[in-house]
Amino acid sequence: MFNISKPSADNDLLIQHQIDHKTKPLGALGQLENTAFQLVKVLGRQAKKLNPQVIIFAAEHGIADFGVSIAPSAVTQQMVMNFTAGGAAINVFCDQHQYPLQVVDCGLRVELNEVPNLINQRLGNGTLPFHQHSAMSLEKVNQGFRDAKSLIHSHVQEGKNIFAFGEMGIGNTSSASALMSALLKLPADKTVGLGTGIDSESLSKKVTYIDDALALHKANLNDPISILACLGGFEIVQLVGAILAAAEQRKLVVIDGFIVSVAALFAYQIAPNSRDYMIFAHKSQEQAHDVLLNELSATPLLDIGLRLGEGTGAVLALPLIESALAFYYQMASFEEAQVDNVIE
Amino acid sequence: MFNISKPSADNDLLIQHQIDHKTKPLGALGQLENTAFQLVKVLGRQAKKLNPQVIIFAAEHGIADFGVSIAPSAVTQQMVMNFTAGGAAINVFCDQHQYPLQVVDCGLRVELNEVPNLINQRLGNGTLPFHQHSAMSLEKVNQGFRDAKSLIHSHVQEGKNIFAFGEMGIGNTSSASALMSALLKLPADKTVGLGTGIDSESLSKKVTYIDDALALHKANLNDPISILACLGGFEIVQLVGAILAAAEQRKLVVIDGFIVSVAALFAYQIAPNSRDYMIFAHKSQEQAHDVLLNELSATPLLDIGLRLGEGTGAVLALPLIESALAFYYQMASFEEAQVDNVIE
Numbered sequence: 001m002f003n004i005s006k007p008s009a010d011n012d013l014l015i016q017h018q019i020d021h022k023t024k025p026l027g028a029l030g031q032l033e034n035t036a037f038q039l040v041k042v043l044g045r046q047a048k049k050l051n052p053q054v055i056i057f058a059a060e061h062g063i064a065d066f067g068v069s070i071a072p073s074a075v076t077q078q079m080v081m082n083f084t085a086g087g088a089a090i091n092v093f094c095d096q097h098q099y100p101l102q103v104v105d106c107g108l109r110v111e112l113n114e115v116p117n118l119i120n121q122r123l124g125n126g127t128l129p130f131h132q133h134s135a136m137s138l139e140k141v142n143q144g145f146r147d148a149k150s151l152i153h154s155h156v157q158e159g160k161n162i163f164a165f166g167e168m169g170i171g172n173t174s175s176a177s178a179l180m181s182a183l184l185k186l187p188a189d190k191t192v193g194l195g196t197g198i199d200s201e202s203l204s205k206k207v208t209y210i211d212d213a214l215a216l217h218k219a220n221l222n223d224p225i226s227i228l229a230c231l232g233g234f235e236i237v238q239l240v241g242a243i244l245a246a247a248e249q250r251k252l253v254v255i256d257g258f259i260v261s262v263a264a265l266f267a268y269q270i271a272p273n274s275r276d277y278m279i280f281a282h283k284s285q286e287q288a289h290d291v292l293l294n295e296l297s298a299t300p301l302l303d304i305g306l307r308l309g310e311g312t313g314a315v316l317a318l319p320l321i322e323s324a325l326a327f328y329y330q331m332a333s334f335e336e337a338q339v340d341n342v343i344e
Numbered sequence: 345m346f347n348i349s350k351p352s353a354d355n356d357l358l359i360q361h362q363i364d365h366k367t368k369p370l371g372a373l374g375q376l377e378n379t380a381f382q383l384v385k386v387l388g389r390q391a392k393k394l395n396p397q398v399i400i401f402a403a404e405h406g407i408a409d410f411g412v413s414i415a416p417s418a419v420t421q422q423m424v425m426n427f428t429a430g431g432a433a434i435n436v437f438c439d440q441h442q443y444p445l446q447v448v449d450c451g452l453r454v455e456l457n458e459v460p461n462l463i464n465q466r467l468g469n470g471t472l473p474f475h476q477h478s479a480m481s482l483e484k485v486n487q488g489f490r491d492a493k494s495l496i497h498s499h500v501q502e503g504k505n506i507f508a509f510g511e512m513g514i515g516n517t518s519s520a521s522a523l524m525s526a527l528l529k530l531p532a533d534k535t536v537g538l539g540t541g542i543d544s545e546s547l548s549k550k551v552t553y554i555d556d557a558l559a560l561h562k563a564n565l566n567d568p569i570s571i572l573a574c575l576g577g578f579e580i581v582q583l584v585g586a587i588l589a590a591a592e593q594r595k596l597v598v599i600d601g602f603i604v605s606v607a608a609l610f611a612y613q614i615a616p617n618s619r620d621y622m623i624f625a626h627k628s629q630e631q632a633h634d635v636l637l638n639e640l641s642a643t644p645l646l647d648i649g650l651r652l653g654e655g656t657g658a659v660l661a662l663p664l665i666e667s668a669l670a671f672y673y674q675m676a677s678f679e680e681a682q683v684d685n686v687i688e
Contacts (some may be wrong), residue, residue, distance in 0.1 A: 023426055024433055025414060025541045029656070030629070030649025070369060071686040078683040082367055087676025089368055096670050097663070197369045285374065301648060304664070305374025312373070319441070319663040320648070326440050332431025339422040340415060 062129030064171030107234035148241030166311020239263035406473030408515030451578035492585030510655020583607035
């Protein structure tokens with residue numbers, strides 16, 4: 001469904017030369033220099049400004065009824081209302097930088113009517129509990145990919161060139177850990193963390209349910225699409241589709257914390273070229289995030305102990321990413337500023 | 345010269361309660377939560393918006409003529425011209441966020457005439473080389489403190505409530521390392537790093553000159569003011585004064601990389617209460633920065649391999665600091681958003 005090619009390497013030398021001849025010591029802007037290189041390589045030398053779109057994918061999870069979270073599943077819908085009303089952390093950070101925010105219902109248990117600013121891309125009324133059933137059908141995975149793809153296309157047509165994705169779904173760290181376990185063939189105790197702050201009893205339940213699920217679905221865990229159907233969440237499926245769609249359109253994707261990084265790993269396994277379009281926002285407090293970042297050879301920009309989700313890490317990192325593009329296009333070269341060239 | 349008291353602890357419980365009751369899991373915004381606490385504690389519960397001022401202190405160094413830097417001393421003046429013309433990295437990042445930037449001549453070798461936006465607070469025509477002479481007189485240190493204090497006062501009267509300080513001065517990592525060595529009683533090889541990228545020959549010169557200087561001035565390295573006179577730079581002296589002045593005025597200071605952190609350590613030694621007003625922006629690539637951060641019990645916000653100076657790290661961290669205040673004042677509580685309180 002996605003045809004993703006690598007960004008052209010034709011301008012690599014030129015881009016690096018320009019970065020190296022800005023009025024600063026060689027490499028002195030650290031990771032911002034790598035980020036600038038990636039941005040200009042992907043977007044070409046015409047896109048002098050980032051035009052971001054933030055999207056939160058939300059859904060409910062069958063597993064959430066089994067005591068794996070600090071909050072009941074109903075909090076997913078309450079937080080979706082909070083997002084659309086403007087009261088959540090992600091709203092505050094988007095407002096601060098005037099980034100447009102969209103909220104997508106990928107499958108709340110109850111369909112909300114007449115909620116302004118809520119996009120309906122529902123794949124069902126929440127997933128089934130993955131330790132007892134397949135979370136969804138294969139057809140739902142494909143539908144989720146198609147829906148995400150058409151959403152991304154509409155934003156690209158409006159000129160958006162960088163996406164920050166977030167998620168909301170009580171229980172979705174359980175789904176994300178199960179997905180990671182299945183894809184990387186790791187037992188649950190290597191992929192499960194404290195989520196948003198559960199106690200050790202809930203933690204051991206989480207591990208047990210995931211190991212049960214890995215056993216139950218054993219015969220169907222051989223490819224990323226089947227794994228998503230068995231263990232996924234509706235929002236995670238759409239995240240994978242959205243990442244792939246953005247990469248296909250040669251746009252950047254800012255990857256948030258643990259759950260979005262699991263989606264990024266699926267995108268990478270489905271289409272390895274998608275990796276070139278990803279920028280990693282932050283290192284989450286979730287313990288397994290380190291393993292994921294390693295698998296994706298990723299060095300995130302922030303490491304400030306975030307574990308909120310919603311895309312907050314991605315949006316907090318976006319100003320740094322904008323700084324990278326800004327220095328590339330706006331900073332003077334040694335020659336322009338008549339500063340002694342200290343690098344040659 | 346500075347009378348610095350600790351911020352009031354009267355509202356500590358209230359501030360923490362409000363942070364904890366925002367619609368997010370407890371602690372899920374990581375370091376932004378500590379930062380929000382500090383901001384509200386220092387500024388009180390009326391200042392709902394940060395009003396930043398960025399100031400670069402620039403000066404030339406006698407030691408720069410002795411092969412300790414990648415660039416000749418003349419680059420200091422060239423970069424000051426670059427700052428006032430708007431072409432440097434710090435200009436780009438300030439423009440991006442519309443932070444006002446001021447450049448202060450603390451002692452270039454040649455006085456520049458008719459340069460718009462350049463503040464004259466000259467303490468001399470560059471310092472003397474500190475391995476042969478005292479870099480400056482004690483009177484110059486005091487004059488630098490007075491000048492910095494009156495500059496900060498004028499900004500506070502205009503309503504500025506947070507400062508980001510940067511520096512420019514070829515050779516000033518040598519001065520900063522010497523100052524750190526003298527204050528912490530560490531040999532030069534523990535405080536010297538690669539600066540903006542010198543080779544091993546320059547590095548060993550740097551170590552030798554600093555150890556020579558520590559021996560030469562041995563009798564005068566018993567208090568921070570005398571140490572600053574023996575080994576300081578004019579810009580570093582004014583940085584110390586500016587940090588102390590901002591703390592005295594109960595305003596925040598965002599501490600940039602290695603050189604500004606050395607100034608922060610001097611401010612802390614002169615007036616320990618000043619520490620409560622400091623926010624640490626980033627962990628520099630300069631090896632001794634870790635030791636400094638430890639001395640100051642500081643956990644910086646960014647760790648992205650910066651080693652440019654100019655205040656770039658401080659300005660790149662400022663949007664995160666603004667995010668911290670924004671979530672405190674704008675994010676909904678569980679009650680306001682009708683979200684189940686998951687923390688009680």
